[in-house]
Amino acid sequence: MDRTKENSSLKTVGIVKVVVLAAVFLIYMFPFYMLLLNAFKYKRDIIKMPLSWGGKNGFTLNNFAEAFQKMNFMTVFLNSVIITGVSCLLIILFSSMCAYIFVRKDWKINKFLFLLMLFSMVVPFQVVMIPLISIYGGTFGILNHRATLIFMHVGFSMSMSVFMFHGFIRGGVPIALEEAAGIDGAGPLRIFFQIVFPLLKPTIATLVILHALALWNDYLLPSLILTDKALYTIPIATKLFQGAYSNDMDLLMAALVMAIIPAIILYLALQKYIIAGVVAGAVK
Amino acid sequence: MNRIKSSITNNIGIFLVFAGPAVLAFLAVIIIPFIYGIYLTFTSWDGISRNKPFVGMANYVSVIKDGPFWSSLGLTVFYVIIAVLTVNAVAFALALLVSGKIKGSNFFRAGFFTPNLIGGIILGYIWQFIFKNILVSIGDTLNIAFLQKSWLSSSALAFAALIVVTIWQYSGYMMLIYIAGLTGVSEDVREAALIDGCTGSQVTRYIIIPLMRSSFTICIFLSITRCFMVYDLNLALTEGGPFGSTTMAAMYVYQKAFSSKQYGVGQTEAIILFLITAVIAVTQTMISKSKEVEA
Numbered sequence: 001m002d003r004t005k006e007n008s009s010l011k012t013v014g015i016v017k018v019v020v021l022a023a024v025f026l027i028y029m030f031p032f033y034m035l036l037l038n039a040f041k042y043k044r045d046i047i048k049m050p051l052s053w054g055g056k057n058g059f060t061l062n063n064f065a066e067a068f069q070k071m072n073f074m075t076v077f078l079n080s081v082i083i084t085g086v087s088c089l090l091i092i093l094f095s096s097m098c099a100y101i102f103v104r105k106d107w108k109i110n111k112f113l114f115l116l117m118l119f120s121m122v123v124p125f126q127v128v129m130i131p132l133i134s135i136y137g138g139t140f141g142i143l144n145h146r147a148t149l150i151f152m153h154v155g156f157s158m159s160m161s162v163f164m165f166h167g168f169i170r171g172g173v174p175i176a177l178e179e180a181a182g183i184d185g186a187g188p189l190r191i192f193f194q195i196v197f198p199l200l201k202p203t204i205a206t207l208v209i210l211h212a213l214a215l216w217n218d219y220l221l222p223s224l225i226l227t228d229k230a231l232y233t234i235p236i237a238t239k240l241f242q243g244a245y246s247n248d249m250d251l252l253m254a255a256l257v258m259a260i261i262p263a264i265i266l267y268l269a270l271q272k273y274i275i276a277g278v279v280a281g282a283v284k
Numbered sequence: 285m286n287r288i289k290s291s292i293t294n295n296i297g298i299f300l301v302f303a304g305p306a307v308l309a310f311l312a313v314i315i316i317p318f319i320y321g322i323y324l325t326f327t328s329w330d331g332i333s334r335n336k337p338f339v340g341m342a343n344y345v346s347v348i349k350d351g352p353f354w355s356s357l358g359l360t361v362f363y364v365i366i367a368v369l370t371v372n373a374v375a376f377a378l379a380l381l382v383s384g385k386i387k388g389s390n391f392f393r394a395g396f397f398t399p400n401l402i403g404g405i406i407l408g409y410i411w412q413f414i415f416k417n418i419l420v421s422i423g424d425t426l427n428i429a430f431l432q433k434s435w436l437s438s439s440a441l442a443f444a445a446l447i448v449v450t451i452w453q454y455s456g457y458m459m460l461i462y463i464a465g466l467t468g469v470s471e472d473v474r475e476a477a478l479i480d481g482c483t484g485s486q487v488t489r490y491i492i493i494p495l496m497r498s499s500f501t502i503c504i505f506l507s508i509t510r511c512f513m514v515y516d517l518n519l520a521l522t523e524g525g526p527f528g529s530t531t532m533a534a535m536y537v538y539q540k541a542f543s544s545k546q547y548g549v550g551q552t553e554a555i556i557l558f559l560i561t562a563v564i565a566v567t568q569t570m571i572s573k574s575k576e577v578e579a
Binding site for chain 1: 295298299301302303305306307309310312313314315316317318320321324329331334378381382384385386387388392393394395396397398399400401402403404405406409410411413414417418421422425452456457460461463464502506509512513515516520534537538541547550551554555557558561562565
């Protein structure tokens with residue numbers, strides 16, 4: 001077969017592929033486009049002519065101003081930031097320290113706890129949901145605190161994080177460095193934070209991305225813990241919108257746009273890392 | 285003797301400092317509630333009163349008699365089968381299309397993954413708007429009968445809507461895992477097969493798919509476990525309706541406990557749901573692991 005013919009047939013295959021991909025891509029983006037289009041329209045136009053570019057009455061920014069106020073966006077946004085941020089910080093800190101000691105110390109209790117964590121990864125949230133509320137709501141009465149939710153996020157994220165740090169430390173952190181530092185008189189905490197922790201960066205990045213995405217979007221657990229309006233996170237606040245103002249399509253549209261914007265901005269900035277992190281998290 | 289003693293206290297100190305916080309949070313949030321949850325299945329608790337009367341096996345008996353629970357479980361199994369098959373078929377097809385030398389391949393990847401950045405609740409509302417307003421409006425404009433009435437108002441179509449959104453939500457994520465698997469299949473093997481006279485689709489069927497079994501194992505495991513526990517999307521898109529016809533098991537359990545205040549029964553059903561999921565997920569992983577091929 002001659003080269004030019006083969007090349008041109010490869011080219012057509014390439015073009016067909018791109019056309020198919022572009023079509024599928026447009027279908028995938030369609031809901032976002034429709035959302036964005038209608039978020040700037042007046043309520044009557046959204047209901048009567050949701051497909052048209054602009055309504056009879058033109059575009060408006062009013063939906064955003066009103067939704068911003070009604071869902072208390074600043075408070076809700078800050079709640080989400082605090083809960084996601086502090087949880088991620090504590091998850092990384094506690095799970096890396098725990099994994100380190102699990103790898104380096106051959107104690108029976110370490111082996112037992114590590115196995116227990118591995119098994120617990122198959123337990124879905126729904127199985128512990130009711131007892132969790134019974135213990136922390138009924139017995140201790142400490143629902144409606146951000147700290148309670150953060151503590152639970154940390155607890156639920158431990159197994160997977162310890163597992164990933166465990167694999168990385170065992171395979172990729174040489175013990176010789178630590179022994180040298182030990183001879184020079186450094187204590188275990190100093191050895192960990194000055195020598196080991198900086199080497200964990202790739203796993204830290206992966207875990208921060210995975211947990212930040214999961215916690216930012218989490219609905220069920222926060223909705224059970226935080227029933228006080230002042231503590232709502234973004235997903236809970238949006239839910240309230242649908243229920244209480246279900247006739248206010250215009251406000252709902254604007255609220256949904258505002259709810260997805262932070263994640264989209266972060267994605268545009270960190271796309272490469274997010275995709276790499278998600279793949280690393282799934283395959284390990 | 286003293287030295288041994290001091291090294292033991294030293295070790296306990298090290299354990300508490302390093303593993304203490306992690307282990308405490310882990311035990312307090314997962315292990316203790318898990319064990320306590322098993323105890324709860326033998327009690328009847330209304331969610332308010334301080335005492336939880338011991339009722340023996342009564343909850344298990346009422347679960348067996350709870351027809352709606354079993355039908356929601358059956359619906360969930362049906363949903364999982366369809367969703368897992370379609371999500372993975374679409375994801376694998378997208379991975380095949382996107383990988384290779386294609387213009388804008390990174391752009392497409394990033395686009396297909398976008399739904400995964402957004403939580404199920406918000407996705408559900410966006411799609412509720414699409415099904416209730418946009419598609420109906422398209423149906424009216426173009427006179428397409430099956431779009432003119434909202435899908436969410438009929439049980440069968442509301443179920444189909446859940447499947448559509450599930451595909452849209454997860455296929456980009458699974459696609460990334462398949463792409464990682466595809467890049468692991470060496471170019472040499474593919475070229476060798478092409479030189480030996482295989483057609484493109486034969487290469488996919490006999491070379492690529494067998495070498496990518498581990499990606500399939502991961503993706504199918506992930507999609508089974510996620511779809512079995514579907515809640516957010518179910519709540520936001522159909523709210524279990526119309527008339528409770530799309531209430532999946534996780535939502536049923538939630539309602540049993542928090543709306544009907546039958547916490548003991550709800551917990552028993554949660555554990556049954558978990559056991560079924562675990563058995564299916566583990567069996568699937570074992571079967572597909574045994575079929576994996578080393579390149």
